Amino acid sequence: MKKKTVGALVVFTLALTGCASGTATPPPSVSRDDLLVTTPAAAGELDLATWNLPFGEPASLDPIKAFNYPENTVVANLCEGLMQLQPDYTIEPNLAEKVESPDASTYVYTIRQGVEFWDGETMTADDVLYSLNRQLDPDEGSYWAGGVVDNIESIEKTGDWEVTVTLVEPDSTFNSYMVTPIGTVVQQAFRENAGEAFGTPAGGVMCTGPYSLGEWDQGQSISLMRNDSYWNTERAAKTAEVVINFIVDSAAIANALNTGAIDGSYDVPLGALSTLQNSSEGSLLLGKSLQLVAIIGTGNGAFADPAVRQALMLATDREAIAATVFEGTAEASRSLIPADGWAYGADEFEAAREELAPTSVDIEAAKTALEAATVDITQPIKIVYPSERTYYADIISEIANGARAIGLTVEPEGIPSAQFGAFFSDPEAREGHDAFVTNNYMDVPDPLAFLRTIMGTGGSQNYNGYSNPEVDELLSAAAAASDEGERADILNDVQDIAMTDLPWIPIVDPSVRLFMNDRVTGVPASFVYLYYPWAADLGASE
């Protein structure tokens, strides 16, 4: 009897494998012009909508600790900044009525009156002062410390409804950071009262946003309740309650969205794409993004040689990666600056982009580039990735193919996701490894802000000790330039150096992958959901 069963099993198995015969045709690549900025506006209100955070549960809802996908996606709806990023990347005054900048080192904010916290207390300039100063207080341990915050010399209350920020060095991009938690306002009294528990399920938060914090059911969900006394009546929330889940498993996410158990999600996992593209429950939409998938060098091994990096980039079929691993929802990277990653100087940036090397594979050019290498190229190059995210393994495997064609050896090395994060903050963790992957994003749509962190000496994302005096000078000049066209030109020069020195190898520019059930609509499709109250736009389709 066992033989028969084994036989039946074999037949069953072959039948299964037969299900997937033929080459999987990758869906046609979406062109940049087709990427969305918004989705159709909501037609009506809803009582309840459910959403998902594919990167897991927020560790805290305290804005100064909100510094990554899960936290920011939630906090953006609860707490507000002095300025607000719009879906089309423009920046509008928000909790500040207006901002005046007599010079690039001074920013004077006129605070809006008549804004209430959820508990009914009025927001005052003192609350603003307190919130901004939290960034500078080492005891608060803000994750936003360093970088831009280090450049703040003082924050002072210069009037009943006026706060002035003075910088150490001139920086024309400073104001755009007021859309991030650097500029977010919380209630001073509440925060002082809550102490350690602030931002945790026990302590909660107290902000001014279109939603307030409802129940936080750990490990399961957070619910956002509509703030009916929100100061901006034109932008009041359309859904009374939004329940946000934390499913990270891509199969579970696909199933939940496909069965309508969850109404929508940003950052839909790559593994779920084929299921959701054909879903009858809703649609998969692609939006303009500020994201970049890149390989970051640690300064060790053969990867430390720029010639090797050039060669690898030219030899890797990045277009194939965009077409297969990302199933056409990404574009091979032309530059270290993600496509459309700017809110000014569009003409200048577009033009310079066209001058850069094309993204197609060029083995001959790769081999030529490799000749300039001075390191021992026989040593294998180990690229580290978070082992749970298998799509990285596929990407590195493709890089390995390209490497093989030019005589280099590249090997993937998986590390548990929980420990992978250490690569970004612990130099010791990076020892013994040559490179690691990143799914990075621009905080604000300003190439200066982004390039500064990667290529500036001592930049917060400068992991391989890259230091180029010419670059530093250009960056300072750009920061001081008040004319946007001029700033863009200077940054194009930095871009050229970036694509020659390649401190990071840019692989693809992913688009925003948004899934919405047919019954809901309204949320922005562009990459603003970390700092823009997207849930307030969520409503009924009809």
Next chain:
Amino acid sequence: MKRFAARMGPIGIVAVVIVAIVVFGAVLAPLIAPYDPTIGSVTQRYLGPSLEHLLGTDQAGRDIFSRLLWGARSSLVGPLIVVSITAVVGTALALTSVWWGGFVDSAISRVLDLLFAFPNLLLAVLAISVFGASLTTAAIALSIAYIPYTARVIRSTALRERNLPYIRSPQLQGISGLVITARHLLPNVAPLIVTGATINFGFAMIELAALSFLGLGVQPPDADWGLMVSSGQQSLISGYPAESILAGLCIVITVASLGYIGERLGGRSAAGRKA
């Protein structure tokens, strides 16, 4: 040979053949696998079965048939390490305990009790956190978890034997304990060790596969059946179940065959009892 065949019975023969195929596949993988199991191009992903790729390709474009063959290696080596260490150390501890008795016996028993109280997986997770995730670490951690079970069984049997004349007599004559243990005691517990090893092999295979499934054992892109079930989950959702299902079936068929063989060898229904 004939006696062996008779003992196995017709189904047992099939089981032995299956195990033999798996072992041969594993040993000969470098020679007979058509492709390198870790190399593939994403442009070749999810191809169906064909003459070039007997069982198709996975999400990274790697040949599934080659991966199953190479995967047999790690799926067999791991349990082999576990079973060997467990048998050797467990038997040694048990026999030492029985021979010396008294304080030594108590001490060893206390340590084993402590190990008993530890759920296997917890031990493995902790060991892996200290030494890093790999097949070797997982195998060693699991061996440590299995030793108490083997030691206990061997100990009970050895205790019974210890006081029998054929052991006592040479002892009184002054022959060294080591010789007596090796010459007389060991052969009598040997069948128990073998049966236990066969059964533990199956369990070890499943638990190691589970550890790889959790990301704590074999690391990608190496081929391993447990790992393939886990990494194939994505593909399953996308509509390409081949990798997960085939790898899972390999595990089931191999472990079931081993269990059946162990049962026939042991004479009793041994399936499930950790010897």
Next chain:
Amino acid sequence: MFVVRRLLALVGVLFASSFLVFSAMYAAPGSPENFLVQGRTVTPEVLAAIREQYSLDDPFFVRFWNWLTNVLQGDFGQSLTNRQPVGELLAARLPTTLTLVLLAAIIIAVLGIGLGIAAGVRDGILDKVVLLGSSLGFAVPTFFAALLLMSIFSVGLGWFPVFGSGEGFFDRIWHLALPALALALPSAAVVARITRTAIREERDSEHSVMATARGVPARIVLKRHVVRNSMLPVSTIVGVHIAGLIAGSFVVEYAFTLDGLGTLLVGAVQRKDFAVVQAIAIILVAGFGIINLLVDLLYKAIDPRVGTKQES
């Protein structure tokens, strides 16, 4: 007396194992504050502040002592990742794991013993099916069973939910049905097998045959002799497997994305969230120990002749 002795031994084991766990976490490479921030850079000052806050720079024994004294007062410390009291964190997740293990235990007992008795008592098709099923069933890894069940019943047929553990009694059972089944399957197969064998042996045993020869009705022979006497080895096996469920639940929780202790543990170990790992380890060891104790007590209750397990 026996019970008291065992409980004392359990306390000793708990102490020793918590020391072991603490040492392991201490020896593991990497430092927890670096695992806190996932993939974004923080300044060294922030990291130093975190170390300060959680006394991560204190010497080993000081930290262990502090932890121990706190635990004895009921304070399990704070999670590094969530900045929350560990007690709360665990309390939120314990019900899921407990329900899962309980459901699986019931399935193992009912399905395993039931099928085993049915197969052992009469020959025929059912016997053959159970024999085959159990030979294959025990070889199916829990995670594979989970995958198959999920793809057939959740995704394919949509009869069961795909994620989460549900709210309210019945909803929770509905959500945990498939995971519990996946968890129970291999063990149920083993139990069915052992039960069948035990029943058969008893059936053929001297005193059963004698009883039938004496004219005692078959049904009474069954109940009084066969089933009752086979319960001894059967209950041992059931007990051993239920104890093993606790650890097995990790895999199922991972596969079905349940918010139980298992997923929390694996993540906490990787992030070196000391307090959480310690607390869960204690729960696991204690749970394991208590279940084993209960099994031994049951063993003694069924057959008072049997002494404690340790002596041979």
